Amino acid sequence: MKIHEYQARNLFRKYGIPVPEGVVCHTVDEVKQNVSDKDKLRVVKAQVHVGGRGKAGGVKLAHTKAEAVEKAEEILGMDIKGICVEKVLVADAVDIEKEFYVGLINDRNTKSVTLMASAEGGVEIEEVAKVSPEKIIKMAIDPSMGLMPWQARKIAIQLFGDPKEIRQCANILVKLYQLYVDTDSSLAEINPLVLTPDKQVLAIDGKMNFDDNALYRQKEILNMREADKDELKEIEANAKGLSYIKLDGNIGCMVNGAGLAMATMDMIKLYGGEPANFLDIGGSSNPQKVVDAMNILLGDQNVKSVMINIFGGITRCDDVARGLVTALDQIKTDVPIVIRLSGTNAKEGLEIIQQTGLPVVETMREAAQTAIELSKK
């Protein structure tokens, strides 16, 4: 789960990580009401769940309150990578002497929370990682000990020279780690962490993601969820025990198993089609799941044909086939469907499906090719 920058800043503040003053606004009127009348340098930032908003014009400086209102009006409603900006953060701008990057991630290889820091702040850290990986300092954190102050200082010393600055930075790192583990985060970045001319170390921009599998024990974080349109569809599917991701193509697919679902999308692409989605219905043969899945698929106006790809394992194909027949009875649609069944009791399953008169094939390749052909009619 993702949260917005303003929400990450609120969490930072709660944990004692210093951030400049700022207010989040949904409308121009809110900017007029909630931003203080004092004229000072502020930055107006679009709050969206995509990167690169600066380049897209979603971050603007304002020297006066009037200008802040003006910039907010420009940014609110703006389209950034297909997402409509619904809120802006109006924050005090601070003078910057130097910019740094600090972040925490779950590292697959060390199987630990890993702290990353770099004196190359303010730019995309992925770029730094690609171009000059030696400029990123990394430290794997022992989960039984947590990030100890001496370890945080060891990192801070490599970024700052003055003892007071080192202490401020180390303090922020320890607090960020605490926030990270307390909230089951999967990413926590301060980029940039800045040093001001009066030697204050501040978090200017923050980003936090959370482990979806841990949300059951993170009610406060879950309450912060502000999903966009596509994300809402995904969340809705999840609640029904389905895993759904909308894509841009026109061939809908419904598959049992995530790996097979990816391979199915790849197959459609390999034979010249474009998948409309990723959709994993999981292991059961429950007809209701198929009905729910079909409703989601057909809710996408782009879908011109549907490929159902089932490999029967423990769940036998004949059970799946009965589920499909029951489900397809309830769904009235003109969108052509091709079904592929293979694995345990495939033969019995195919016989059951044949009664529906729908095209049914035995291999993934045939199914993909048929679905592509049907999509062109």
Added chain:
Amino acid sequence: MSILINKDTKVIVQGITGRDGAFHTSKMKAYGTNVVGGTSPGKAGQEVEGVPVFNSVEDAVKATGANASVIFVPAAFAADAIMEASYAGIELVVCITEHVPVQDMIKVTPVLKKHGTKLIGANCPGLITPDECLIGILPAMIFKKGNVGLISRSGTLTYEVVNMLTENGLGQTTCVGIGGDAVSGLYFIDLLEMYENDPATEAVVLIGEIGGDAEEQAARFIKEKMTKPVVAFIAGQSAPPGKRMGHAGAIISSGSGTAEEKIKAFKAADVPVAKEPREIPGLVKEKLGL
């Protein structure tokens, strides 16, 4: 020969009184797996599918000499179950449970290390040495004894490929589903090393997917350390960046973990990469000179 499990493996089922635990206990037993016990706190003395239930893994190990366990408990309790098994001296723990929080798996890691416990999963279908031992939820009927090893981050895609191997006369030594999470137990390289050292395995099929760099590491390992041929397939070539494709670990983040990079790494290690699953048996046969 085989890797990790064989006919002498003694298995206990953690969470045996639950619906999935009981169902798969019966399936495993029917296959011939030596299921010697199960655990369910407070239910010692009961039996499930003819298997004695114990209060703790420690009790079960003392009474039965079990050396492997399979976990079917809910996600919130999975890390606890893994650690309990590790402390009780279980050598191989297979965690079927999905949706285990990453921080829990991070806490588990040093415990496994301390006791030298091997973990498969979480969020995995388990593993099988055909005709000897099946641990997990794999559909037994598609497997056949033979000389090909198989490792995969997926479930049904694995079955799909195994089915094709078997239909093409390519039996298996041991097939392992390592699971689809970002932080999990044994990775590709750990298992490749075992296959390299297993006299019965003559070729290995590796089924990877987007996310992380376990495939790139595997490619390096194959190039530097392996004498046996490996054939690969990577799922998720058409997946968009930044979206989690069902598996918690299947995500292209910050432009890394793409199928393209993984395929490139395998090609650099002279590992043929199948364009679609159906090509895999042919590529294996070619490598084996069949």
